Amino acid sequence: MNDAIRQTAQAIDDEFRSLEFARQAFPMLIDWGVEDFSITVHSLGCNYLSALGRELGFWAISEYPVRVPREGAAHSVRPDVAWWARKSGELALLGEFERFVPRMPGKLAEKARNLLQAHHTLGEQPRILLLVGWALAGTDIGSLDEVRAVVHNGFRPPDAPAVPALGQDSVFILAIAVFGDVKNKRRLLRMQL
Template sequence: MAEVNVLPSRLTVEAASSHLPMWTDWGVRDVGHFVHSLGCTFLTAIGRDHGFTAVCEVPAPRDGPFAHVEEDVRSDSVWFDRTTKRVALVAEFERYAGKQKDLSPKVETLLLAQHRWACENSTLLLAYWSVGLVTLPDHGTLRSIARDGFSATGGVRVPGNPKARLIFYQFVVRAGQDGLLRLENIIRRGEA
């Protein structure tokens, strides 16, 4: 059985360079969702490298008590354990420019996906990318969403998961003299 605990040793700039040299060496333009696509591809590739069945852009099932909370709950990357066939990790990859409001909905999506997949022991990963180092988000507030829950659209209460394991990573990109963005660092920012 594959272990999600490999993340610190796998989420590295070297691994990103191996999978996606355009992100680390060649450089990319900051247009549309290109960096987002690179991040989702990378997270999925790391899952596959470590023996998971990993998929990008995965809609959570519309079953159970949260089937009608929000419309489409789509995760950026989901890792399935090959032995148990259960979700081991649910990931979101989001741009972060120093505004907490950009990340809170992503933690809500992670928690709701965890409920819909009925995988309360799965790891939740919030990876956010920034151009250079920016003021860090309040990780404590983000953790509280996963642990305490939130009110969804329409006032439906989505309960928290006190057992939720939420991991944070920051992907730091920098613009070169050519104006292209390159991944410079991947920093583990904590775990709840």
């Protein structure tokens, strides 16, 4: 892993432990709370992660489609966020922000598969794959071993070539954004790493 990836991973870790930037730039997420309607929390989470990328010195956007190989058809996955290094223009991070639903535990593993497939499709340069699941405080997240296994072991899609594991030069960060329910509004309380 190169120094730039290591430093960026540390900066993300620092932010997730302190939520300093979130407090400064996203009071609706931390202080005011938002209605859990449609994709409101998802939109704010994606915007927070994109803004964090810009705060850390990257070019960053939300919703970045990546064409991935499938037999007989064009297919794409769309990571929620992408960050590019300003100097080199290299893609430094692909990320997802996804609601954890207890009755659908495979959803986070599906997002990990999308990230891994996008990473390999775009070329195996060192980068960070960031997966943030979000849930209400008190939700039993259970084991996230299935999610980690996707990234560490790779997988085989039914209609495409096998997708290898994440290389040693890249980093997988898995975090859970824990939200409180205050007067029917969702407020980010903490990030679990």
